[in-house]
Amino acid sequence: MTVELPFFVYGTLRPGERNHALFLAGRTAGERDAVLHGALLYEGPGYPYAVDDPAGPGRVAGTVVTAAPGEHAGLLRTLDELEEHIAPGHPRNLYERVVREVVREDGTPQRAWVYLAAAGVARELAADGAPIPGGDWVARTPGPA
DSSP states (O other), rough: OOOOOOEOSSSSTTTTTTHHHITTTTTTEEEEEEEESSEEEEEEEEESEEEEEEESSSSEEEEEEEEEEOOOOHHHHHHHHHOOOOOOOTTTOSSEEEEEEEEETTTEEEEEEEEEEEEHHHHHHHHHHOBOOGGOOSSSOOOOO
């Protein structure tokens, strides 16, 4: 059984971004700004990747999203599919869904589900990726299209 934790979203699922309206609107009971420490945010092909950086000063800005009553299981399935998370450690995962502690805007720590870049993707990003300065997808200055 999967624990019903909130989700920490940091890219296209954040409020005001394109996938929030498609996948989260009307299915949440609460949304609060938060930060994930010990991670770096990398530019991806139209969406970002968060990568563990436990010894580093990295941080990722995002939103803690709490599922509305009765919505958690459905949201979990929907987000796993969107993030191409097949199963823990699966070689075709694009992201791994893991539990991490995030810090809400009021300073309160909270455990949440976070989708981090899967191992192979994380290795590629570490070698050739472009970190997003400040770790904030919404505040970034997009490159030329």
